[in-house]
Amino acid sequence: QEDLFKNVISHAKEYGYIFASSEIYDGLSAVYDYGQNGAELKNNIKEYWWRSMTQLHQNIVGLDAAILMHPTTWKASGHVDAFNDPLIDNKDSKKRYRADVLVEDHAEKLLQKAEKEIAKAKKRFGDDFDEEMYKETNPRVKRYLGERKEILERLAKSLTNEDLADVKALIEELEIADPETGSRNWTEVRQFNLMFGTKLGASAESATQLYLRPETAQGIFVNFLNVQKTGRMKIPFGIAQIGKAFRNEIVARQFIFRMREFEQMEMQFFVRPGEELEWYEKWKETRLKWHKSLGLGEENYRLHDHEKLAHYANAAADIEFDFPFGFKELEGIHSRTDFDLKAHEEFSGKKLRFYDPELKENYVPYVIETSIGLDRMFLSVLSATLKEEELEDGNTRTVLKLPAVLAPTKAAILPLVKKDGLPEMAQKIVDELKWDFKVQYDEKDAIGRRYRRQDAVGTPLCITVDHESLEDNSVTVRFRDSMEQKRVPITELESIIRKETDF
Numbered sequence: 001q002e003d004l005f006k007n008v009i010s011h012a013k014e015y016g017y018i019f020a021s022s023e024i025y026d027g028l029s030a031v032y033d034y035g036q037n038g039a040e041l042k043n044n045i046k047e048y049w050w051r052s053m054t055q056l057h058q059n060i061v062g063l064d065a066a067i068l069m070h071p072t073t074w075k076a077s078g079h080v081d082a083f084n085d086p087l088i089d090n091k092d093s094k095k096r097y098r099a100d101v102l103v104e105d106h107a108e109k110l111l112q113k114a115e116k117e118i119a120k121a122k123k124r125f126g127d128d129f130d131e132e133m134y135k136e137t138n139p140r141v142k143r144y145l146g147e148r149k150e151i152l153e154r155l156a157k158s159l160t161n162e163d164l165a166d167v168k169a170l171i172e173e174l175e176i177a178d179p180e181t182g183s184r185n186w187t188e189v190r191q192f193n194l195m196f197g198t199k200l201g202a203s204a205e206s207a208t209q210l211y212l213r214p215e216t217a218q219g220i221f222v223n224f225l226n227v228q229k230t231g232r233m234k235i236p237f238g239i240a241q242i243g244k245a246f247r248n249e250i251v252a253r254q255f256i257f258r259m260r261e262f263e264q265m266e267m268q269f270f271v272r273p274g275e276e277l278e279w280y281e282k283w284k285e286t287r288l289k290w291h292k293s294l295g296l297g298e299e300n301y302r303l304h305d306h307e308k309l310a311h312y313a314n315a316a317a318d319i320e321f322d323f324p325f326g327f328k329e330l331e332g333i334h335s336r337t338d339f340d341l342k343a344h345e346e347f348s349g350k351k352l353r354f355y356d357p358e359l360k361e362n363y364v365p366y367v368i369e370t371s372i373g374l375d376r377m378f379l380s381v382l383s384a385t386l387k388e389e390e391l392e393d394g395n396t397r398t399v400l401k402l403p404a405v406l407a408p409t410k411a412a413i414l415p416l417v418k419k420d421g422l423p424e425m426a427q428k429i430v431d432e433l434k435w436d437f438k439v440q441y442d443e444k445d446a447i448g449r450r451y452r453r454q455d456a457v458g459t460p461l462c463i464t465v466d467h468e469s470l471e472d473n474s475v476t477v478r479f480r481d482s483m484e485q486k487r488v489p490i491t492e493l494e495s496i497i498r499k500e501t502d503f
């Protein structure tokens with residue numbers, strides 16, 4: 001698994017998916033740039049999400065709000081006061097860590113230990129194995145799971161109370177050590193606000209403190225009435241948005257899993273008060289199905305109901321993905337109540353209510369949020385599809401089995417040789433197909449090497465033009481996953497590519 005993660009990172013770099021930001025200056029930590037293929041894949045993920053939200057649902061519309069917002073927004077949302085991480089400083093190593101992450105890591109390790117025992121027992125008992133019963137009765141597994149639960153509950157309590165002494169006590173009691181030095185010499189626990197600040201205005205005295213938005217959601221809430229009125233939307237309805245968010249993450253690690261500048265794809269769904277939990281369940285199910293239908297393997301997803309709730313939520317769950325470093329949050333689904341709209345009413349003095357013609361009453365709607373990290377989804381796609389395959393002839397190939405709908409290039413058009421009019425014919429095919437699909441012309445190197453290169457970037461189809469093509473106007477189509485080759489008339493290419501790569 002660790003190897004897989006290393007391979008994903010180096011593959012992403014080698015094939016133009018992801019580069020460290022400002023790499024020539026040795027990079028900026030936890031900030032990344034998307035290369036020529038990364039930009040395409042990212043756009044395709046966005047489009048895939050955007051279409052499933054705003055095209056397949058008549059009652060969901062889009063929005064593109066600014067990153068910079070009136071600073072009062074962040075007072076109303078609670079981010080100025082409460083968007084804090086408790087930090088631990090280690091005076092020896094001069095390193096800082098997020099306390100909750102350290103404790104959660106510890107809890108995760110206990111879970112892994114329990115899962116290992118369970119897997120062993122499963123092997124031993126075969127078909128007769130009753131997992132639930134085993135969890136209840138095996139003393140070791142019971143202890144691991146029990147300890148884990150207790151740790152998470154205590155962590156939840158200390159974080160909601162913002163009681164830093166509690167977090168510190170927990171760290172000491174669990175004897176959690178500095179992950180790098182192994183030292184247990186923690187010194188101080190402090191709060192640290194996650195928002196990036198910036199200034200608006202020419203001179204230092206007159207400048208206004210602004211923040212780069214730490215979530216895209218607030219742009220939706222402050223526009224709730226604009227969209228509802230101008231779009232004549234009736235509750236229930238949703239507003240979807242894709243955009244950058246910024247968090248001054250202190251434990252920024254795991255490649256693009258936790259970044260300081262990242263992108264979110266969020267949808268806020270406005271419902272009648274009292275109906276929110278029903279909608280919450282519906283969206284949980286809908287979103288999980290959406291992920292599973294992408295084809296990365298259903299076993300790679302699981303739902304995790306939150307034991308600790310944020311101040312604005314009355315129910316919350318994560319859709320977790322099995323990343324190379326284990327199951328981690330990919331998407332959050334939160335029942336945010338009327339917390340945000342009410343707070344914006346209070347701070348702005350403007351009403352944010354909906355007149356419900358059926359109920360004949362005004363109310364502040366309740367909100368269900370589905371929020372997915374675009375970059376995390378990108379990482380899930382790469383790590384689930386990067387494969388080393390043994391071939392029948394004893395060779396191996398590296399192949400990125402991207403869902404075709406997401407692949408940066410849909411088809412590569414390859415003249416078998418660089419002469420005899422084959423390049424011209426291939427170029428003509430490119431010129432016909434390029435209006436409908438992203439296709440790429442490639443004539444460099446032997447055909448086998450070109451196939452390998454396209455496999456490695458994840459191109460689903462290779463179209464080879466050979467001498468026979470000049471005579472019969474047909475070409476060879478090679479399918480990335482099966483490596484099967486088929487002779488087809490050029491006139492059928494469009495429908496073949498469409499069928500393979502459709503939404």
Ligand code: ATP
Pocket residue numbers: 215247249256257258259260262263264329330331332371372373374375376
């Ligand atoms: P985590 O617990 O991993 O920090 P979170 O619960 O703070 O995440 P939310 O505030 O619910 O995350 O944000 C919604 C989604 O945005 C997450 O599910 C995740 O996919 C993505 N996300 C959040 N923080 C980051 C980040 N620093 N880098 C990349 N994606 C992020």
